[in-house]
Amino acid sequence: MNILLIGSGGREHALARSLSVSPHCSKLFIAPGNPGTAQHGTNVSLDVTDHQAVIEFCRVMAIGFVVVGPEAPLVAGLVDDLTAAGIKTFGPSRAAAQLEGSKAFTKDLCAEFNIPTAAYRRFTDAEAAKTYVRNYGVPIVVKADGLAAGKGVVVAMSFEDAENAIDMMIGGGLGAAGAEVVIEAFLDGEEASFFALCDGTTAIPFGTAQDHKRVFDGDEGPNTGGMGAYSPAAILNPELQARVIAEIIEPTLKGMASRGTPYKGILYAGLMLTKDGPQLIEYNARLGDPETQVLLPRLNSDLVEAFLAACDGKLNTVSLTWSDKAALTVVMAAKGYPGSVEKGSEIRGLDKAEMLDDVIVFHAGTKQDGDRIVANGGRVLNVTALGKTITDAQAKAYEAVSKIDWPSGFCRRDIGWRAVERERG
Numbered sequence: 001m002n003i004l005l006i007g008s009g010g011r012e013h014a015l016a017r018s019l020s021v022s023p024h025c026s027k028l029f030i031a032p033g034n035p036g037t038a039q040h041g042t043n044v045s046l047d048v049t050d051h052q053a054v055i056e057f058c059r060v061m062a063i064g065f066v067v068v069g070p071e072a073p074l075v076a077g078l079v080d081d082l083t084a085a086g087i088k089t090f091g092p093s094r095a096a097a098q099l100e101g102s103k104a105f106t107k108d109l110c111a112e113f114n115i116p117t118a119a120y121r122r123f124t125d126a127e128a129a130k131t132y133v134r135n136y137g138v139p140i141v142v143k144a145d146g147l148a149a150g151k152g153v154v155v156a157m158s159f160e161d162a163e164n165a166i167d168m169m170i171g172g173g174l175g176a177a178g179a180e181v182v183i184e185a186f187l188d189g190e191e192a193s194f195f196a197l198c199d200g201t202t203a204i205p206f207g208t209a210q211d212h213k214r215v216f217d218g219d220e221g222p223n224t225g226g227m228g229a230y231s232p233a234a235i236l237n238p239e240l241q242a243r244v245i246a247e248i249i250e251p252t253l254k255g256m257a258s259r260g261t262p263y264k265g266i267l268y269a270g271l272m273l274t275k276d277g278p279q280l281i282e283y284n285a286r287l288g289d290p291e292t293q294v295l296l297p298r299l300n301s302d303l304v305e306a307f308l309a310a311c312d313g314k315l316n317t318v319s320l321t322w323s324d325k326a327a328l329t330v331v332m333a334a335k336g337y338p339g340s341v342e343k344g345s346e347i348r349g350l351d352k353a354e355m356l357d358d359v360i361v362f363h364a365g366t367k368q369d370g371d372r373i374v375a376n377g378g379r380v381l382n383v384t385a386l387g388k389t390i391t392d393a394q395a396k397a398y399e400a401v402s403k404i405d406w407p408s409g410f411c412r413r414d415i416g417w418r419a420v421e422r423e424r425g
Helices: 009-022 051-060 073-077 078-084 105-110 126-136 159-173 238-258 292-298 303-311 350-354 391-402 417-424
Strands: 002-007 027-032 063-068 118-124 140-144 153-156 182-185 188-201 205-209 214-216 220-223 229-230 263-275 275-282 325-335 361-365 366-369 372-375 379-387
Touching: 002 009, 002 051, 002 372, 009 027, 009 238, 009 361, 009 379, 027 051, 051 078, 063 078, 063 229, 063 303, 073 078, 073 188, 073 229, 105 118, 105 182, 105 238, 105 275, 118 126, 126 140, 126 182, 140 159, 153 159, 159 182, 159 292, 188 238, 188 303, 205 238, 205 292, 229 292, 229 391, 229 417, 238 263, 263 303, 292 325, 292 361, 292 379, 325 391, 350 361, 350 391, 379 391, 391 417
Parallel strands: 002 027, 002 063
Antiparallel strands: 118 182, 140 153, 140 182, 188 205, 188 263, 205 229, 214 220, 229 325, 263 275, 325 379, 361 379, 366 372
């Protein structure tokens, strides 16, 4: 069948690579894609916010299956409109995507269905929010309710930080996303990510990962969309994974189904592993970025078959197999990220990096300029390596980074440090 993939980032390059090798894929189109996705299919200039234009493209090009990568089209209801037009589409409905689109929605769901998560309060008034923080104490977490491209969470270690975050969000610094804020208790523990593939009633594990949100080495600096990741996350042992499914994923699926909004697609649970067990920090309604870049290279099963089974409610017939290898990805970002960055700087040496064994360079924010590849965003490249261990994958990834000639870029030099420490004992 012909497949259309929606998106343009590193996640979509990784998805394109896996979708294109499926025997079910005749032709792969990516809208709008990037120079990396063009290696695996045909990029098309399509306004994905114009749902009718997407539907018309699918009809003209005989698209049999659509995979939606990013969160914004999901929250905007692209899956609903394509499905209504008779086009099979992978991803949650607009109503189900509220699990990512509204943190307040998710927290209320957790409260109703006894899903372990941090205590919280919701506010639309800045002064009321600040009064609550002053009475509650710090550290405390301030979150914008809506989509904020990974920039809507502030872990405030002081009252000043908390109040500045509240003023910024409710004051319009994140647009409509911050009109309401969720203020949460600070959870102490280690973060990890658990992915589940869902068909409305059944969920099967889709891998584990840990990412690095802070921009600088040693987990310093502001939060970003993610500066690197590795998989598997050894800290999520089989016992903990079973608890996550039983205490968090399955009650969520049952709760969503009971509300008449069954969840189909990838459910990405950001977790805090506390002394009392796993607690939900947040949900994403799609594969993570850069976690996809370490999950999919480890997947041995046919991705199209798995996604189709989720759409058709047949996940109870699916068993996924994974490589024994570990994967690690290093994000190369433009200097200035997560603030303003300059676009257009040339990137050389990508071919040298990819000549190394078990190395894949996923394009995230790049652009083709004649025969040159230039930076066209904040997070620009995901340099990914496979290895027998995280330590091995880390060494390969940084060797590949050293082959890339991009003076206008930077990366963290300690991706995977927790896992490496564990492996060293």
